[in-house]
Amino acid sequence: MHDLPQQLANGLILGALYGLVAIGYTMVYGIVQLINFAHGEIVMVGGFGALTAYLALPGGTTLWLALPLMLIAGILVSTLTAVAAERFAYRPLRNAPRLAPLITAIGLSIFLQQLVFSFYPDAKKARVFPKLPGDPFSLGSVTIQRSDLFLIIAAPLCMLALGWFVTRTRSGRAMQATSQDPDTAKLMGIDTDRIIVMAFAIGAAFAAVAAVAYGLRSGQVDFRMGFILGLKAFTAAVLGGIGNIYGAMLGGVALGLAEALATGYIQHLPGMHLFGGGAWKDVWAFVLLILVLLVRPQGLLGERVSDRA
């Protein structure tokens, strides 16, 4: 167990990534009760947006200058895609049975993947994404990759900003009101259509931050990257209590830690030596989801949905 601090650090960093993506699922669900299964692809297009900005910069541009520009481009692409999806794919189905927008979301997810696959230059295989230069650095017995610094700084900043927005601003309070009772929110004078767009946009901006973090970590982006990342983040959102933004972050961290610890230690348990290592990490993540759904279906911070009756 001498590498426990390292596993915990890995889990936290991975969890922060899941949490950023989970915010997008949970915000949209909290307002319109839709599981936006295309959200993984919103992450993916953000990654390609950032890559495009990087490629457009003159060679030799320092990454410290390139990174903010990549981030802006990624956020722009993700947000525009999400807002367009809301306007043209989901809004016409606002009053349709719930299954209709859900299937639309899955269709949209495949559409976005194929769009990038077919039309982005050389996207048929993974494209190289820049990494932050420099050696890994050590904190005691823990080694942290240079590229993960971005996530370590960005994730808490994003969460603080979101917490401030939701509780302290007029639009944030309007968003809370809309999620608790949309019709009554209209009676207060809140333009709920605008709030719905805002929820999609904020989720997409966070998705783009996650995409850049993912690209820096793994050194590549590809058109399928949103699938498993989206599924994990959805798991994190459910784990934390879907609809609850703090739950999304907590669920992300819990999932990241569970994955890191299972990967590192489960083979040491008696009779489990075949089930350790990275190959099984997704299995343990989804086993955790099933366990939570069995024991606490409303998630860690979720409330039983009773006040909607």
Place this chain on the structure above:
Amino acid sequence: MTALLEVEDLRVAYGKIEAVKGISFTVNQGEVTTLIGTNGAGKTTTLRTLSGLLKPTAGRLTFDGQDLDRIPAHKIVALGLAHSPEGRHIFPRMTIEENLLLGAFLRTDTPGIQADVERAYGLFPILGERRRQAAGTLSGGEQQMLAMGRALMSRPKLLMLDEPSMGLSPLMMQKIMATIVELKAAGTTILLVEQNAQAALSLSDRGYVMETGRIVLSGTGADLLHDESVRKAYLGED
């Protein structure tokens, strides 16, 4: 007597089922007007249509000289029409004070808003004592007070109250009715929907009796209170 709200031949349908079948009524400035009737008579549907939450299939709604047709729900309150909905619909996970402030969502005059929050606490002292408490933890009667207080926060020209006495204890009901009298005395124009016909008619200037989507009878509150068919149908007398 100037009419603040005029409803002419209003029809509202849910799909193929017509819930309001061509009703006309008027709410005069400074008066309390009541719609009474049993469940399913179309009273709540009428209020929700006035607020823009439902779209009429036909008819004309004129509020303060303005046609309400095609005005989206979130712009209605800005015209001076506030709605305290049936079942109260307070925001359960927000505090009492946050609920009140949402009632003033479109206002920007911070000192005025603060004064009105204090006025609401003056009207309902229990809300002031619990201002930092989540609204979902309040009793039914307290939630009703909050819903009324929240509707008043927009400084409406017309206050619409849907079933304010529903599910309340007799004591709480008296308190709510006394508040309506108090608001009327202060000059507030009120459109009241009630199943408790006795209490509602006795404080109303004008009343309309609805049955299955139609207005079957109208008159002053006192007239209706003494009308034999009303007494039979709604006041439980033989």
